[in-house]
Amino acid sequence: MSGPVLVLVEPAGDVADRVSLEALALGRSLATRLGVPLEAVLIGPGAGAIAPSLGAHGATTVHVVEDPRLAAYAPVAHGAAVVELAAARGAVAVVGPGTDRGAEVLAHAAARAAAPMAANVVALEPGERWRITRQRWAGSLLEDAWLDAPVRYLTVAAHAVAPVEDLTAPAPTVLPFAPHLRDGDLRVRVTGREAPVAGAVSLADARVVVGGGRGMGSAEAFGSLEALAGLLGGTVGVSRAVTSAGWRPHTEQVGQTGQRIAPDLYIACGISGAIQHIVGCKAAKRILAINTDPEAPIMARADYAIIGDANAVVPAIVAELRRSAGA
């Protein structure tokens, strides 16, 4: 029997990151088709606490790297640990989550292993050659390609594959793994952290995002969007035109070169809907577009629409919500 499919799982606090569970789902279907085990690796002191929960996601063995030198995230060392573990297990593929960190660790691992790496894979067919489908242009375009190497390194695009949980699956075997790290592997590491603003709703996790685009017309116009977001317990997101104009900070930008969001509702105000913006918000369950132009590209993506100037419509919605709350 061949070696396992090895999936890198990133912790998010005391649970596995959602995109890592998506990577496990793709890794599981790959392992099933190859008839090999699915194994996972968790890196960092304390990460082992997550290990038992990965059985439900198909992992039969979870390797835990709890080297105290990895208390601070060190991308080269994480990559080195993954390469060494993959070699020790005879892994046929190493799969990571399509997050910034997942891509970073896999790229370091692939660079060290002198192996190719495919980023943001959405589907794959193993065979004599492995055929993959991956995202280009942040998912506006798909590429079919061959990925040939003794060990295939790849990341799984976020929100492209649903996690698969089977709570009746047996608990995984948990094994410690001690990589042989060199001092040079630790020269790049996180030396400081700044916590998010207390009470702030993050764009990535918000249930409601109120988006503003060029059609808002000015920095001042975003006051009504903040009021609406505040009432709904959500947060404000913006298009690239808005950050380029200096109206709002880049941390609020949604799109290919900004944040990816997946709220229950995205309220897109004065946003035309260029593909670079759409790829950032297409994981929203529903989109309400408020736009003067009924032909704007965002309308083809929206579930609901109001034809009108968001600068007049949004204050009216805010007033109506306040009225209904007071009633």
Next chain:
Amino acid sequence: MRLLVCVKRVPQTGGRIVLTPDRRAIDTRYLGFTVSPHEECAVEEAVRLVEANGGESTVLTLGPAEAEEQLRDAMAIGIDRAVLLETDGREWDPVGTAAAIVDAVRAQEADGGPFDLLLLGNEAADSGDFQVGIRVATALDRPCVTGVKRLEVGSAAVTARREAAGGGWETFEVALPAVVTVKEGINLPRYPSLPGRLRAKKKDVERMTPAWTSAGPEMIGLRLPEEEGAAVEILGRGPDAAPAVVELLAGLGLWP
């Protein structure tokens, strides 16, 4: 301080993407070309660092002869020199791209002394491989920080900050020489001035011709994702639609 910034010529998309008949590329007959927003910011950052610290900046690209346009755009906002690693127009994979950049860096450093900092975009807008900067840093045995949105450069080290997973920021301090990949938001790039454009037009572009290599992934073809064609429901026109929105929010369990 000597800086090298790497950019990639990509089509300026925005509307619907149209593919060539062989489905191996985007039909660019009606499109202009640019570089990724991340790379525009890398270029701006290099110009600012030289303005603040003195020294010299070089822009480098791997691409067809036409990519000279992107090199001149960079020189128009203040980059001093340009190097074109000229290809025959074929797409290079990330392993081959990184190897060609590494060879060029070594050649440039043999002639003009070491670069303190190599700046790249976090990922190219088109291929989105998320690995070229890391492969370059690995081959040159230099520290690499990716996804940087705040950069302070000292005489011997850089402090680089980026957005952390789950919110907030994380900081790296690494010694020079180093490789930093940046994200849009690190600065607001300036527009080129007319004198800047004229100056850039007259400058030399140094040319090298790297040998094509391939490690994969090997492209079979491109296709557009299936559109989820949602039928849009018009809730109303203008402010009068507000009650319908409140009803919708209540129906979705988002209000009160």
